[in-house]
Amino acid sequence: MPQVTLSVNGTQMTAEVEGRTLLVELLRDRFRLTGTHIGCDTSQCGACAVHVDGALVKACTALALDLDGADVTTIEGMAGADGTLSPVQQAFQDHHGLQCGFCTPGMVMAAAALLSENPKPTVAEIREYLEGNICRCTGYHNIVKAILAASGQPVDDLAASVA
Amino acid sequence: MTVQKPLPHDAAPLHVTGAARYVDDIPVPANCLHLAFGLSTIAKGRLSGLDLEAVRTAPGVVAVLSGADFETIPDCSPSAHDEPLLSDGTIHYAGQPLFMVVADTHLNARKAAALGRTTYAEEPPILSIDEAMAAGSIFEDGPRIYTKGDVAAALAASPHVIEGRIEIGGQEHFYLEGQSALALPQEGGDMVVHSSSQHPTEIQHKVADALGVPMNAVRVEVRRMGGGFGGKESQGNHLAIACAIAAARTGRPCKMRYDRDDDFIITGKRHDARITYRAGFGDDGRLTGVEFTHLIRCGWAMDLSLPVADRAMLHADNAYDLPAARITSHRLKTNTQSATAFRGFGGPQGMVGIERVMDHVAHVLGRDPLAVRRTNYYPEARAADGAPEGSISGKKKQGAVLDTADLAGRGSVRVETGTGSATRFGAVHSPGAGAAKSGVTPYGMEVEDFILGALTEQLVETADYAARKAAVAEWNAAHDILKKGIALTPVKFGISFTLTHLNQAGALVHVYQDGSVHMNHGGTEMGQGLFQKVAQVAASRFGLPLDRVKITATDTGKVPNTSATAASSGSDLNGMAVKAACDEICARIAEVVAPDLQAEAAQVVFQGGMVRAGQAEMRFEEAVQKAYLSRVSLSATGFYKTPKIAWDRIAGKGRPFFYFAYGAACSEVVIDTLTGENRILRTDIVHDCGASLNPALDIGQIEGGFVQGAGWLTMEELVWDATGALKTHAPSTYKIPACSDRPRIFNVALWAGENREETIYRSKAVGEPPFMLGMSVFSALADACSACGPHFPDLQAPATAEAVLAAVHRARGPA
Ligand code: FES
Numbered sequence: 012m013p014q015v016t017l018s019v020n021g022t023q024m025t026a027e028v029e030g031r032t033l034l035v036e037l038l039r040d041r042f043r044l045t046g047t048h049i050g051c052d053t054s055q056c057g058a059c060a061v062h063v064d065g066a067l068v069k070a071c072t073a074l075a076l077d078l079d080g081a082d083v084t085t086i087e088g089m090a091g092a093d094g095t096l097s098p099v100q101q102a103f104q105d106h107h108g109l110q111c112g113f114c115t116p117g118m119v120m121a122a123a124a125l126l127s128e129n130p131k132p133t134v135a136e137i138r139e140y141l142e143g144n145i146c147r148c149t150g151y152h153n154i155v156k157a158i159l160a161a162s163g164q165p166v167d168d169l170a171a172s173v174a
Numbered sequence: 175m176t177v178q179k180p181l182p183h184d185a186a187p188l189h190v191t192g193a194a195r196y197v198d199d200i201p202v203p204a205n206c207l208h209l210a211f212g213l214s215t216i217a218k219g220r221l222s223g224l225d226l227e228a229v230r231t232a233p234g235v236v237a238v239l240s241g242a243d244f245e246t247i248p249d250c251s252p253s254a255h256d257e258p259l260l261s262d263g264t265i266h267y268a269g270q271p272l273f274m275v276v277a278d279t280h281l282n283a284r285k286a287a288a289l290g291r292t293t294y295a296e297e298p299p300i301l302s303i304d305e306a307m308a309a310g311s312i313f314e315d316g317p318r319i320y321t322k323g324d325v326a327a328a329l330a331a332s333p334h335v336i337e338g339r340i341e342i343g344g345q346e347h348f349y350l351e352g353q354s355a356l357a358l359p360q361e362g363g364d365m366v367v368h369s370s371s372q373h374p375t376e377i378q379h380k381v382a383d384a385l386g387v388p389m390n391a392v393r394v395e396v397r398r399m400g401g402g403f404g405g406k407e408s409q410g411n412h413l414a415i416a417c418a419i420a421a422a423r424t425g426r427p428c429k430m431r432y433d434r435d436d437d438f439i440i441t442g443k444r445h446d447a448r449i450t451y452r453a454g455f456g457d458d459g460r461l462t463g464v465e466f467t468h469l470i471r472c473g474w475a476m477d478l479s480l481p482v483a484d485r486a487m488l489h490a491d492n493a494y495d496l497p498a499a500r501i502t503s504h505r506l507k508t509n510t511q512s513a514t515a516f517r518g519f520g521g522p523q524g525m526v527g528i529e530r531v532m533d534h535v536a537h538v539l540g541r542d543p544l545a546v547r548r549t550n551y552y553p554e555a556r557a558a559d560g561a562p563e564g565s566i567s568g569k570k571k572q573g574a575v576l577d578t579a580d581l582a583g584r585g586s587v588r589v590e591t592g593t594g595s596a597t598r599f600g601a602v603h604s605p606g607a608g609a610a611k612s613g614v615t616p617y618g619m620e621v622e623d624f625i626l627g628a629l630t631e632q633l634v635e636t637a638d639y640a641a642r643k644a645a646v647a648e649w650n651a652a653h654d655i656l657k658k659g660i661a662l663t664p665v666k667f668g669i670s671f672t673l674t675h676l677n678q679a680g681a682l683v684h685v686y687q688d689g690s691v692h693m694n695h696g697g698t699e700m701g702q703g704l705f706q707k708v709a710q711v712a713a714s715r716f717g718l719p720l721d722r723v724k725i726t727a728t729d730t731g732k733v734p735n736t737s738a739t740a741a742s743s744g745s746d747l748n749g750m751a752v753k754a755a756c757d758e759i760c761a762r763i764a765e766v767v768a769p770d771l772q773a774e775a776a777q778v779v780f781q782g783g784m785v786r787a788g789q790a791e792m793r794f795e796e797a798v799q800k801a802y803l804s805r806v807s808l809s810a811t812g813f814y815k816t817p818k819i820a821w822d823r824i825a826g827k828g829r830p831f832f833y834f835a836y837g838a839a840c841s842e843v844v845i846d847t848l849t850g851e852n853r854i855l856r857t858d859i860v861h862d863c864g865a866s867l868n869p870a871l872d873i874g875q876i877e878g879g880f881v882q883g884a885g886w887l888t889m890e891e892l893v894w895d896a897t898g899a900l901k902t903h904a905p906s907t908y909k910i911p912a913c914s915d916r917p918r919i920f921n922v923a924l925w926a927g928e929n930r931e932e933t934i935y936r937s938k939a940v941g942e943p944p945f946m947l948g949m950s951v952f953s954a955l956a957d958a959c960s961a962c963g964p965h966f967p968d969l970q971a972p973a974t975a976e977a978v979l980a981a982v983h984r985a986r987g988p989a
């Protein structure tokens with residue numbers, strides 16, 4: 012079987028894969044990085060989103076063999092080495108941008124990709140960017156809020172109030 | 175106190191780092207096997223041939239089992255024992271599992287499952303409501319009927335009478351984590367099962383049955399689900415049973431997760447329904463009487479359909495005081511997926527019926543629908559009625575001794591007559607025939623806690639309803655293509671399992687020598703924040719910071735005989751059970767340390783990490799040490815059963831609900847009259863969570879519930895073709911709300927008030943009620959369609975672009 016070597020969260024990793032092996036299978040089944048979730052298997056829900064060479068990629072759509080030499084970051088690689096959460100992670104936690112959490116890794120990866128392209132996105136831009144990420148629990152309100160907060164923008168006018 | 179604080183979800187740090195484990199993430203031994211089902215491609219008939227040779231010889235396949243491989247095919251039903259794990263030769267729906275493959279990898283199992291060769295003796299399926307009615311294909315012996323007063327007389331005497339009907343589509347749960355299970359064989363034939371299930375006890379019971387072992391040989395663990403919404407109350411049974419059987423036969427761990435398409439095609443969804451109505455009313459819009467007929471499509475097996483259809487009937491009144499009502503419910507058996515629990519559990523369907531009546535009445539009279547709604551509200555609870563009564567120790571006679579087979583399932587059909595005190599209760603609270611007592615539901619329960627008058631008033635102000643209604647009218651007068659609509663709709667939702675005996679919960683709390691607390695309860699975590707809320711309760715009882723309290727996976731070995739985490743009951747029931755256990759331990763500690771504090775045990779309080787009496791105090795840890803050294807148990811179980819409830823589902827009389835949760839939403843929408851496309855422009859919500867245990871989590875439930883409810887009534891459309899095959903079986907064809915579909919402006923506020931009933935810290939259940947706030951979007955869309963012409967638009971649900979366009983044309987009338 013052919014071999015693929017890639018950098019995952021900064022560590023060089025090698026595995027034998029079939030031609031058809033998907034990146035998400037490589038990450039979950041071989042490297043045991045189970046934070047990358049499978050929600051639909053068909054590149055529509057975004058639960059499997061990771062960064063490949065800095066770009067947002069749905070890992071259920073990418074063939075592992077195509078990624079020889081690539082630099083892959085998964086949700087497990089988003090916090091600092093000492094466990095300090097990245098601003099996006101911290102904001103999702105603080106602003107309740109999650110319920111069941113199954114969409115969260117993909118949402119965090121998408122949000123981080125958005126902010127690296129567009130550090131101060133508008134609400135409309137956030138909404139549009141997240142079109143490929145489904146959340147069934149939150150109604151998205153707190154996800155948008157978390158991303159605004161992570162970008163250093165005020166969230167007050169978006170806030171649900173406690174009367 | 176940590177209760178009532180807006181703390182983040184307890185697992186948030188795990189979720190944002192990808193460390194939270196779902197069933198498919200649990201590390202398994204290297205020899206773990208994987209399962210897949212081979213599915214029927216026809217909806218009805220007989221399996222005349224099943225050739226599995228190619229499946230058996232496919233790469234990686236270890237075993238293949240079909241119905242013929244069992245003496246008795248294991249049953250997966252939560253109610254009527256009518257769901258064989260694999261077909262016994264009869265085919266009931268397209269998607270029914272025919273055989274199961276056990277292979278070395280998930281992919282090999284799925285590939286092999288596609289190689290089965292089947293021949294069928296096909297029969298014409300019964301698919302639609304009309305086909306089922308024509309064929310008399312129903313569950314139960316006849317329709318269920320609830321009546322209040324004399325509707326025929328009321329309608330005959332009414333100044334106005336309208337008739338109509340509304341079709342209401344079903345809904346796929348689309349929990350983001352698909353169904354999954356993992357079975358690990360243990361010594362002596364025992365089995366440990368990890369399941370993505372809202373009902374671990376049900377899984378335990380069904381797996382034990384399938385394996386022919388007592389329940390004590392099976393332990394089920396549920397750490398969390400990636401969403402449930404009712405779809406994991408019974409639908410996980412098949413996977414858990416299949417895994418357990420394969421594990422028992424091979425002696426190896428076995429895992430199964432449905433691919434998303436399989437999940438759509440195999441599992442049940444929300445019941446779709448047709449509701450027809452006749453309603454009489456006066457010139458002011460006050461209803462005199464209403465007749466509803468519910469035609470509920472239940473699919474091929476009974477599952478939880480009877481209590482679902484019952485709950486639809488129980489919510490046929492929603493917030494409205496119906497002087498006379500007759501609700502008839504037919505539960506139709508069709509050759510489709512067996513419809514199941516889904517957030518609201520039939521309540522939403524029932525409510526849509528009466529909300530349609532309100533809109534229809536308003537249209538006939540040319541009045542503001544909100545005015546018609548308010549005219550019909552139940553009488554507001556008087557403040558003076560607020561004196562709490564009842565307590566967690568309240569004694570209510572339980573049902574008679576029953577067949578143990580299905581007791582833990584909401585679909586239990588054998589226990590209908592077992593809820594002993596219902597008749598007595600009904601006699602006290604039901605009005606006699608013809609007596610139109612105000613403030614009494616069609617099923618004879620007095621509405622004692624109605625707050626929607628004041629809550630609506632608040633929302634009318636905060637949403638600026640009157641001015642925006644006028645602005646919408648102005649817009650519509652000036653614009654031809656884009657029309658706007660606005661609606662404000664209320665929700666009154668009954669809280670309790672209608673199967674009375676399910677309203678119980680247990681908890682197990684340990685305090686360790688170092689003062690840290692560990693606990694378990696019967697509820698499951700699916701994202702709703704139940705663990706956090708219950709931990710907040712425990713921390714408050716012990717006066718400890720939250721980080722001293724740990725809740726671990728729900729485990730049938732820790733807390734037995736649990737009810738499903740469903741009916742919004744999770745924190746009501748389990749919070750109380752945990753409180754009871756904590757209070758027991760506190761009392762024991764107080765007894766030990768009272769002499770040191772020079773006080774009576776009853777004066778000892780637990781606060782701020784200290785155990786105090788007057789000026790004297792000691793650290794909690796020190797008190798715990800003393801109790802340990804005094805050989806006092808620091809472990810306790812807690813138990814809770816909901817007081818006051820009693821219900822006779824056959825007679826349709828009694829008090830099925832401990833209390834009601836309330837809310838209201840005001841939504842403004844815009845439609846494109848050329849294409850039917852539509853958007854939600856703004857939604858304002860005021861929702862009642864009593865004294866919220868955690869406002870942040872509750873607001874999250876409200877926002878998520880609203881969006882899911884709006885999705886159900888707008889874009890989520892299930893389509894079966896003429897052969898009974900589900901054509902919308904992936905997110906590519908089944909549209910659930912995306913980030914851009916949520917309202918442009920979205921304001922959510924919690925109603926400031928506490929539960930009149932003695933619930934945990936006077937909070938209210940919040941899981942399901944906000945779902946029905948989505949009805950405001952549907953009514954607003956109908957309002958926008960109404961702006962297109964003089965006729966009643968008769969919008970059908972879901973209000974897809976096609977449905978909106980059709981309604982626009984109906985409003986305009988014949989060209
Ligand atoms: S699993 Fe990859 S997008 Fe859904």
Ligand code: FES
Binds near residue numbers: 113146400
């Ligand atoms: S939090 Fe459950 S899917 Fe997003």
